Amino acid sequence: MNKERVIFHIDVNNAFLSWTAVKMLKEGSPIDIRNIPSIIGGDESLRHGIVLAKSPIAKKYGIKTAETIYSARKKCKNLKVYPPDHHYYHEMSNKLMKYLSNYSPLLEQLSVDECFLDMSNTNYLYDNLIDLAYKIKDEIYTKYGFTVNIGIANNKLCAKMASDFEKPNKVHTLYNDEIETKMWVLPVNDLFMVGKKTAEKLEMLGINTIGDLAKCDISFLKKHFKSFGQLLWEYANGIDNSPVINIEEANKCISVSETFEVDVDNINRLRNTLLEQVEKVTKALRKEQMYAKTVAVTIKTYDFKNLSKQIKLDNATDITEEIYKNILNLFENFWDGTKIRNLGVRLSNFTDRCDRQLSLFEQYDEKDHNVQKIIDSVNDKYGKNTVMKAALLNKNDPNIS
DNA sequence: TCTGGGGTCCTAGGACCC
DNA sequence: TCTGGGGTCCTAGGACCC
Numbered sequence: 292m293n294k295e296r297v298i299f300h301i302d303v304n305n306a307f308l309s310w311t312a313v314k315m316l317k318e319g320s321p322i323d324i325r326n327i328p329s330i331i332g333g334d335e336s337l338r339h340g341i342v343l344a345k346s347p348i349a350k351k352y353g354i355k356t357a358e359t360i361y362s363a364r365k366k367c368k369n370l371k372v373y374p375p376d377h378h379y380y381h382e383m384s385n386k387l388m389k390y391l392s393n394y395s396p397l398l399e400q401l402s403v404d405e406c407f408l409d410m411s412n413t414n415y416l417y418d419n420l421i422d423l424a425y426k427i428k429d430e431i432y433t434k435y436g437f438t439v440n441i442g443i444a445n446n447k448l449c450a451k452m453a454s455d456f457e458k459p460n461k462v463h464t465l466y467n468d469e470i471e472t473k474m475w476v477l478p479v480n481d482l483f484m485v486g487k488k489t490a491e492k493l494e495m496l497g498i499n500t501i502g503d504l505a506k507c508d509i510s511f512l513k514k515h516f517k518s519f520g521q522l523l524w525e526y527a528n529g530i531d532n533s534p535v536i537n538i539e540e541a542n543k544c545i546s547v548s549e550t551f552e553v554d555v556d557n558i559n560r561l562r563n564t565l566l567e568q569v570e571k572v573t574k575a576l577r578k579e580q581m582y583a584k585t586v587a588v589t590i591k592t593y594d595f596k597n598l599s600k601q602i603k604l605d606n607a608t609d610i611t612e613e614i615y616k617n618i619l620n621l622f623e624n625f626w627d628g629t630k631i632r633n634l635g636v637r638l639s640n641f642t643d644r645c646d647r648q649l650s651l652f653e654q655y656d657e658k659d660h661n662v663q664k665i666i667d668s669v670n671d672k673y674g675k676n677t678v679m680k681a682a683l684l685n686k687n688d689p690n691i692s
Numbered sequence: 693t694c695t696g697g698g699g700t701c702c703t704a705g706g707a708c709c710c
Numbered sequence: 711t712c713t714g715g716g717g718t719c720c721t722a723g724g725a726c727c728c
Contacts, residue, residue: 306728335693343696356728359694402699402728486726518702519725546698585720595695599722633696 295467297420298535299408300442300450301391301427304459306404307331307344309437310383311373316436328352329371332360337552338632343375347459380404386435394427399535405454407447409535424462432460448531449474451483470529475502482526489516489523501527541579541641545572546589548635554593556630565622568636569615574667576638582607585640586614588622591633599637600625607642610663614638 303309308331312324328348333339340360352367364370384403392398397409410420417423424441431439438460442453445467452474453465465473480490482501496515498504504512504527512520525531547568555561565588576583587601600621608614618636 333696337696338694339696340693341696357696361694364693404728484726488725542698543700544698548697550696587721597723601721603720635697637698 294411295445296409296411298444298447298450299395299410299420299424299427300444300447300454301387301406301408302440302442302451302454303387303404304438304440305344305346306437307375307380308346308373309344310380311376313383313436314376314379315373324371324373327371328367328369329373330354330360330363331375332363332372334374335360338550383435383437387431390431390434391427394423397535397537399537407450407535421462421464428460428462444529446529446531447533447535448483448526449529452481452529455481465529467529471502474529475500475505475527477501479504479527482523484522484526489519492516541581541643543641544637544639545575545579545583546635546637547571548589548633550591550633551631554630554632555634556628561622561626561631561634562619564634565618565636566615568634569618570611572636572638573609573611573614573663574670576609576641577663577667579641581641581643582609583614583638583641585638586617586621587637587639588618588625589633589635589637590626590631593630593632595632598625601637601639603640607640607644 305325308329309325311331316323325346326348327346329346330342330349331344332342342354342356342358342360342363345354345356345363349363349367349370352363352370354363354366354370360372364372380403387404388398388400388406391406391408395408395410395413399407399409401407410417410423414420420443424443428439428441431437440454440456440458440460441462442450442455442465443462444450444453444465449465449467449470453463456463456465456473477500479485479493479498479501480487482504485493492515493499493504498507504523507524507527509521509524512524514520516523549564549568555564583604584607585601585603587599590598592598602617602621604617
């Protein structure tokens with residue numbers, strides 16, 4: 292007999308806001324920002340002004356994640372805005388994951404504030420998994436001071452949907468025999484992977500609830516959504532066989548990008564930004580002991596158009612200089628002088644070895660590689676860019692050549 | 693005082709090969 | 711001589727997630 296799986300999905304309630312609240316209380320703040328109309332938001336003077344997290348009261352005012360702080364303030368006059376502290380968030384995240392891994396060896400981290408636990412083969416350890424979920428939830432609160440929601444189901448999709456039911460500080464189940472009563476009644480945009488565009492399209496087709504979607508003909512959905520239609524139908528029916536994977540799967544890409552405080556068309560400024568970004572991503576790449584074959588430049592123009600240009604290299608590499616050379620080349624042949632709002636670099640198509648075939652005329656030193664590693668460790672110790680290759684610096688200094 | 697940043701996956705279309 | 715069709719690889723762009 293095929294035994295049913297049992298999956299937990301643990302999700303920190305308003306993670307950034309809760310974690311900042313915990314930190315403030317620890318530092319003696321008289322107020323708990325979870326109990327007032329408040330948000331975590333980026334710096335507006337740097338044009339990072341969007342809502343990253345909101346308190347339940349802010350939510351009641353209709354404030355949504357990712358909307359502009361400007362618009363959030365219009366909805367709530369006495370809204371309090373606090374800056375994010377990503378360093379602290381990662382600390383809290385690590386503590387939480389470490390604690391949760393005590394309950395099952397199969398833990399898959401989805402993002403900084405949520406994960407799956409596969410509890411399928413733990414019944415010899417725990418009598419009642421729902422009681423256990425309550426115990427975990429309460430223990431997290433007493434140990435760390437923030438609340439979580441826990442969703443319990445027979446697969447990952449339903450566990451995730453369950454943890455999204457009523458918040459905060461709740462445990463919910465969405466077992467296979469509860470899908471119809473608990474999930475089909477929800478509006479279709481509550482389904483995982485149904486965003487704004489898809490919801491609009493579905494509603495135009497007369498599909499308003501998850502139940503409507505579940506009862507649709509697959510071929511009808513495939514006609515309108517291609518292979519995504521199949522996925523939509525499966526999710527609406529609570530079907531998901533993907534396993535909980537606990538090995539840290541290597542990233543498929545590494546990227547950085549930066550929104551400038553004003554739109555930029557100064558070539559030196561842009562070159563310097565690209566250099567800093569290449570240093571960042573190649574350093575991350577070396578840390579993973581990977582080599583990238585594809586490099587890309589990404590641009591958001593002053594009028595919010597997204598553009599990208601990528602190229603596949605002949606040989607995978609992790610050398611800053613080599614990647615920078617290619618990035619700069621791509622950028623300069625592609626950019627038409629339009630003012631740029633956001634500029635970025637992306638590496639992808641990784642291999643775990645440097646599979647270059649050394650041509651007779653190509654110089655590649657093992658030395659280069661070792662020098663790079665030493666530079667990384669010096670910069671780690673004394674701050675970024677303490678050591679940088681002179682050739683790279685000069686190329687970008689408007690005062691030279 | 694208007695719109696972040698880091699990811700994944702899918703698709704269309706072009707180039708190229710046989 | 712008057713233009714098929716399948717397969718693969720690559721790029722650009724878009725939708726979605728947190």
